[in-house]
Amino acid sequence: MIPKISVIIPVYNAENFLTRCLNSVLAQTLSDIEIICIDDYSEDNSFKILENFSVKDKRFKIFKNDENLGQGLTRNRGLDLATGEYIAFVDSDDWIESNMYEVVYNQAITNNYDLVYCGLIYDFSDGKSATPELPSINPELPTIQFLLNEAIAPSLKLFSPNSPCDKIYKRQFIEDLNLRFESERIFLYEDKFFNINFLVANPTYTFIPEIFYHYVVRHGSTMTSHRKNFLKRYFVMDEKLKTILFEGNYLNNELQWRFRRSLFEITFSFCLNALVYNRSIKGKISEFLAILKDDRVSSNIKYFSLKDIPVSASKMNSIVKSICFLILKYLC
Template identity: 30%
Template sequence: MSKISVIIPVYNVEKYLDKCISSVLKQNMTDFEIIICDDASTDGSLKIVENYKKKDSRIKSITHKENQGLSVSRNDGMEIASGEYIFFLDSDDYIKQNVLTTLYQKIKNVDADVLYFGYEEHGVGNQDNIKRYRHKSIYPNVENGPDFFCGAVSEGNMCVTSWSAIYKNQFLKENNIKFKPHIIHEDNLFYYEVLMKANSVTSVDDFCYEYIRRNNSLSLSQRIYHEKIGSLCFIIAEIINFNKNNKHECKYYTNEYVSNLNRQLITYYKELNYFSWNKLPFTEDEELILRLATGAFYNGFFTYKLPDNVISEIKKYKDIIIYGAGKVGVGLKELLSEYDIHIRAFVQTNLKDTEKKNVSGIPLKSIDEIMNDDGGVLLIASKNYSVQMIEIAKQMKFKNIIDVSKYI
């Protein structure tokens, strides 16, 4: 058994991999193993790994025939790890000199399940603008995991990244702690599960890890936003279910933790054009979480917004009228304003003289007051009466009608 197993997941990182592996091999500790899992790279990463294996017998490798994601790569590495402790290292980052010896001695001295440490973040090739993140140092004191979690949340000092800690291998195996496959933000769930199950946790403020922040255009794609939203809904649901059995104090701080995740969820939701249910089928719990998180938007009716093709169809018309001046109609107006789509009027079936003549600053009229032509479109905005409203619109010879009630 070696002292530490360093697990490095690899996917198309040939530019950075040499520096990553070298930073481990240059450590003054010699009793370690490096487990590299290549996740079906299409660049020269695998060749670099094979060259290093020839030079150093401490390097083991796993090769995936198909890309399976970061979580699976880490789990596969953990499965064959023989080290007393586990250290995760992302393949485009590196570690400072002699940190393995320092961390091993400290976690061994206090016999902790987990030891957290600080890290430095900087951009590619930018050593001048370094941000430093650290845990409040409690070493050589040790706390149980839930107490450490509560303290971290209360101080706003949560370093959830899995690579900002060293873990006792036996602790992870006995508690069957693994990364959830095929999700984004997997570290958020791993961090929570580790601390809820750990009997002994300590931390130091040493800066041991160099995190390189890289711009990734994929993070702006609609597909990635879908995956991030789906992942966060899953993670929140998992944490809520786990939290049912927590002590009162930990319940409170878990709720705070979930609130932070919820804010991330809302940020991604704002960037999303339309959430396709078919792309990410939810459980009932996950759907409820998305509805609760987005309930303050668009009067709580357009949880999934409107599909791109519907927005494109509405934009074809110069004269846009919303049939339905209630909460659904107001929510629709709010949603369309984000696309710079302006509403000429709200209409309803029977407008009494005593009723107000505008809604949210938009004129409100009776539907029989509206003259319609090929350049106008009537948007049906009702949760319960859309069928009747469509029939009325057809009787009144409206040529262009779009029913948005199916997206509520």
């Protein structure tokens, strides 16, 4: 018998959060699900936790990668293994409300939707939470063009269509597109690539504003660590997305401007990555010089002014951003 939903959970060094995540999936009021958990070569007790859950409930199907593949390729392995009518993704440090899948699945089968997405909430490490701002015009069903615009450069606070975790996807639609995730090691924001490809194919879809997914924000990991090949991975993504959107007749003037704003805002992340988070003096210099020499970065920044620079949490980062802006705009 085909399960109604295949829930795919990639796991990597998540022992401190994994039990809460798995319990929330186990508690779903929709019982006809399969839970595919793939350990991405963890170095902690994550796989042992998965083994304990697989003994507790036969709906858990656990696997272990022979090497660390990253989240995108691990999700792909889950897609290859899935047999459900719909696909869902959960990150191993997040959790979901107990009726999430019952509500979204019932909505999906009512009109045979290819995609149903729901409300999510951001849970921060200081105990505070925040919900995304929804569009004021027809929040129940934003257009595909609106979702694509927001996917490239959001205009609404915390609103982004890029996460796959607040959605269920019809598996047959994914298979007909032969759609899979890119590796985040060569392609920045693999979630964005997956969802934009899905949207450009013009799925039938609906939105449920009720909050079911808890996205846990943990500060201090990727936000303050050095990212390898950051600039290169961004432009691999940028070029592919522009091609996809152009071929789908979605690359209008507004979306072109969103690409400009996206590059402008991430330029300061490039600079901080090079000058602050790179531990090597030689690495700082060579990485920053690469940014200065990239005409795509320096030509784009000339469309913006100092007031457009994204706000920083620290005074030091604000100073670094301002200096980098002036260098890129007036000296390159």
